[in-house]
Amino acid sequence: MGKILDRILEKKEKMKSMDKYDENREKFKEVMGKPEIKISVELPEGYENRKKEFLELQKEEAFLKDVSKSIGRIVKKHLKKKKQ
Structure with a gap:
């Protein structure tokens, strides 16, 4: 024991x-x-039946690359707005 x-x-x-x-x-x-910002992404409405596929996206290089590019553009846009 x-x-x-x-x-x-x-x-x-x-x-x-x-x-x-x-x-x-x-x-x-x-x-x-x-510096980094952590962002949570929720399963879009109407895709509840594709939960498994959604969760697998976090391991896909192509998806992560697309997200990184898109988020990078959005961050730059917002930082430029704040500068003005």
Whole structure:
């Protein structure tokens, strides 16, 4: 019984360490890396039956490239507006 408890506690400590690592990594990226904005994309209305295909898009290089180009244009447009 003691071994099981030790394993559970050990796993909890590893999870805490990973959470702390992720938090520190994000802080480092914020300070040293390029600034970034995270955007959530919801499944469009009427496409509820294509949930699996929708979720697979996040792994497709062509889709990610298209999204990056489109978002880049939108960001530039909005930043230009704010400059004026």
